[in-house]
Amino acid sequence: MSSIKSIAIIGGTHGNELTGVHIIQSLKKRHENPVFDTFNFTYVIANPTAVEQNTRFIDVDLNRQFSVENLASLDTTLVELNIAKLLNQQFGPKQDSKTDLVIDIHNTTSAMGATLILLEDSPFYRNMGGYLKAHMPSANILLEDEIAYLEHPYLCTIGQHGIMLELGAQPQGVSRMDILLACEEMLDHILTYCDLYNQNTLPEIPEFTAYRLLDVVKFPLDEANEVAGLVHENMLDRDYERVKIGDPIFRMFDGTEVLLTGEQAIYPHFINEAAYKNSKVAFATALKFKW
Amino acid sequence: MSSIKSIAIIGGTHGNELTGVHIIQSLKKRHENPVFDTFNFTYVIANPTAVEQNTRFIDVDLNRQFSVENLASLDTTLVELNIAKLLNQQFGPKQDSKTDLVIDIHNTTSAMGATLILLEDSPFYRNMGGYLKAHMPSANILLEDEIAYLEHPYLCTIGQHGIMLELGAQPQGVSRMDILLACEEMLDHILTYCDLYNQNTLPEIPEFTAYRLLDVVKFPLDEANEVAGLVHENMLDRDYERVKIGDPIFRMFDGTEVLLTGEQAIYPHFINEAAYKNSKVAFATALKFKW
Numbered sequence: 001m002s003s004i005k006s007i008a009i010i011g012g013t014h015g016n017e018l019t020g021v022h023i024i025q026s027l028k029k030r031h032e033n034p035v036f037d038t039f040n041f042t043y044v045i046a047n048p049t050a051v052e053q054n055t056r057f058i059d060v061d062l063n064r065q066f067s068v069e070n071l072a073s074l075d076t077t078l079v080e081l082n083i084a085k086l087l088n089q090q091f092g093p094k095q096d097s098k099t100d101l102v103i104d105i106h107n108t109t110s111a112m113g114a115t116l117i118l119l120e121d122s123p124f125y126r127n128m129g130g131y132l133k134a135h136m137p138s139a140n141i142l143l144e145d146e147i148a149y150l151e152h153p154y155l156c157t158i159g160q161h162g163i164m165l166e167l168g169a170q171p172q173g174v175s176r177m178d179i180l181l182a183c184e185e186m187l188d189h190i191l192t193y194c195d196l197y198n199q200n201t202l203p204e205i206p207e208f209t210a211y212r213l214l215d216v217v218k219f220p221l222d223e224a225n226e227v228a229g230l231v232h233e234n235m236l237d238r239d240y241e242r243v244k245i246g247d248p249i250f251r252m253f254d255g256t257e258v259l260l261t262g263e264q265a266i267y268p269h270f271i272n273e274a275a276y277k278n279s280k281v282a283f284a285t286a287l288k289f290k291w
Numbered sequence: 292m293s294s295i296k297s298i299a300i301i302g303g304t305h306g307n308e309l310t311g312v313h314i315i316q317s318l319k320k321r322h323e324n325p326v327f328d329t330f331n332f333t334y335v336i337a338n339p340t341a342v343e344q345n346t347r348f349i350d351v352d353l354n355r356q357f358s359v360e361n362l363a364s365l366d367t368t369l370v371e372l373n374i375a376k377l378l379n380q381q382f383g384p385k386q387d388s389k390t391d392l393v394i395d396i397h398n399t400t401s402a403m404g405a406t407l408i409l410l411e412d413s414p415f416y417r418n419m420g421g422y423l424k425a426h427m428p429s430a431n432i433l434l435e436d437e438i439a440y441l442e443h444p445y446l447c448t449i450g451q452h453g454i455m456l457e458l459g460a461q462p463q464g465v466s467r468m469d470i471l472l473a474c475e476e477m478l479d480h481i482l483t484y485c486d487l488y489n490q491n492t493l494p495e496i497p498e499f500t501a502y503r504l505l506d507v508v509k510f511p512l513d514e515a516n517e518v519a520g521l522v523h524e525n526m527l528d529r530d531y532e533r534v535k536i537g538d539p540i541f542r543m544f545d546g547t548e549v550l551l552t553g554e555q556a557i558y559p560h561f562i563n564e565a566a567y568k569n570s571k572v573a574f575a576t577a578l579k580f581k582w
Contacts, residue, residue: 109462171400171462173565177521230468274464
């Protein structure tokens with residue numbers, strides 16, 4: 001197995017998600033990196049202009065610009081597409097990267113706690129999820145492997161390996177100390193995992209509970225295509241909790257309820273994520289599995 | 292005593308605070324108003340452009356434009372100052388208003404629950420607070436009477452009487468059903484209070500617990516004037532809970548704590564309000580009192 005010799009830690013990919021920004025700022029001030037012998041570090045605030053303006057992005061969502069097609073486009077008019085190409089030069093290039101692992105730090109307004117998002121079902125990622133879960137039982141492991149790793153448009157895919165840390169609930173533009181501490185803990189476990197992986201001294205990782213992305217569910221709309229109801233009050237702040245067929249998922253503004261239909265229970269997450277409001281996404285669904 | 296014959300309900304004063312927006316949209320769709328015999332209604336979304344753009348404001352904070360000086364200014368370059376003058380024509384004018392009560396609905400990213408903000412210590416407001424507290428014990432009553440009613444720059448002061456409903460925690464751009472239901476309940480009690488007031492059939496309102504605005508506390512800053520720490524994790528989501536001298540109020544990014552100094556316990560609120568981040572305000576303080 002190839003070892004993880006270079007790690008990039010990235011914050012501020014979305015300018016109003018402040019945990020990563022504070023972590024990178026702290027790393028810069030500290031003048032010395034977290035001490036691990038088997039790899040070296042780089043770190044950067046990806047979209048400083050968006051951070052300055054306290055907004056998710058200026059022109060387009062930076063974390064959706066890293067498809068192979070986008071990175072090859074000749075368009076130079078979009079702030080975030082230009083940043084994507086520069087980050088791809090600095091840390092990538094995607095498909096043949098000089099960086100072994102890219103860790104991209106995000107916040108969500110959903111109560112997803114400390115979630116590690118993995119994009120591929122491989123031993124490296126599986127064991128990382130299991131190691132984290134064993135050392136930080138409150139963490140959630142979310143596998144988004146509905147498409148191949150390199151097909152994802154996410155920033156972290158410019159690395160040979162790439163992961164996202166997703167921490168919530170934290171409103172956009174707010175920075176919570178509990179969330180920052182959880183992110184630091186998560187990061188510490190993941191770096192330790194990489195160090196053990198490099199030294200080939202990883203313990204056996206037993207089976208653990210994880211979630212696999214299934215679908216997204218949109219808000220109910222009225223005839224004018226306006227949102228006609230909200231996520232049901234019973235589901236609020238209960239990301240990753242089971243919702244069975246027949247359970248209420250929306251309450252309409254007229255007071256009536258919409259119940260879950262379909263064939264299986266779901267595990268909602270990204271419930272009420274502010275950034276998904278424009279696309280009218282109310283939450284994502286997952287299946288729970290033993291990994 | 293003069294009765295409350297006309298009530299204006301206003302939402303969307305800040306475009307990314309969605310509870311009021313949904314309440315006004317529902318009122319508009321319903322084609323009939325809440326039924327009370329003793330007063331009539333008007334309602335409006337104050338800043339529809341900001342709502343459309345999912346932002347607090349376009350140029351300046353609309354809810355700070357209603358000072359007598361601003362309303363008399365000849366500047367026509369600021370979107371929100373123009374709106375302020377038009378709302379003042381429609382519902383005011385301030386100091387000689389045709390509207391007996393203006394109710395302005397807000398959200399906060401702080402865990403302030405259902406808070407009724409009152410701007411004057413008079414029997415009308417005191418009894419409104421007490422009536423609400425008696426019928427909705429979870430509600431908080433916050434008195435901001437550090438300056439005279441008409442000196443406040445808030446939208447609601449264009450009414451003969453004006454109050455703000457402040458509901459949280461709700462991230463900007465998100466709409467939570469539990470918060471919407473709490474706002475509807477609050478509104479219903481306040482309208483019922485006005486109806487009883489008009490009929491001179493109010494019950495005796497016993498003493499109740501309220502909070503009186505004291506001050507604001509800024510984030511600790513470093514030599515470069517950057518935020519150097521966050522609200523202490525012990526204080527998060529604990530708006531209106533007592534903090535004594537010596538309790539930690541900030542944790543710095545280097546891990547050290549800042550303790551409360553001074554001469555009296557405080558009751559923090561607006562903890563981590565996203566909109567106050569630019570002015571580096573971490574929270575407001577209040578004293579608790581029997582009203």
